[in-house]
Amino acid sequence: MPGDGEYLAAFCATLPELETELRRRGRAELLSVAVKAVRSGIPVLEVLPALGIAPHVLAGPGTSRETPAGAVVQGIPAKASGEVYRCPDGACDRAIPREPGGPIPAERCWLHDKPLAVGEA
Secondary structure: OOOHHHHHHHHHHHHHHHHHHHHHOOOHHHHHHHHHHHHOOOOHHHHHHHHOOOHHHHOOOOOOOOOOHHHHHOOOOOOOOOEEEEOOOOOOOOEEEEOOOOOOOOOEEOOOOEEOEEEEO
């Protein structure tokens, strides 16, 4: 079972899509309340039910559209990378590798609305 940091990373990575979907349904205020709760320290697993999200939805392989963790789970060895972009507050396990010399990931911390922090792979 994933740890709290993994759920938080998945939640953060999907915030733009969640916002679009909830806005489409006329329920954007629910996400705003959930984000404020998570920012205040409430575990993401406690706010998911209010959004109608089952925890297993965020527990799939990988925590981001770009994370190669899913490749490792599927039996494909991940490639080494030069840099990893991580949660700027260290609150979650989100990590997006950057291939040496590759483009800088456009991802950001949607929860705190900050750029991801850069670290060594």
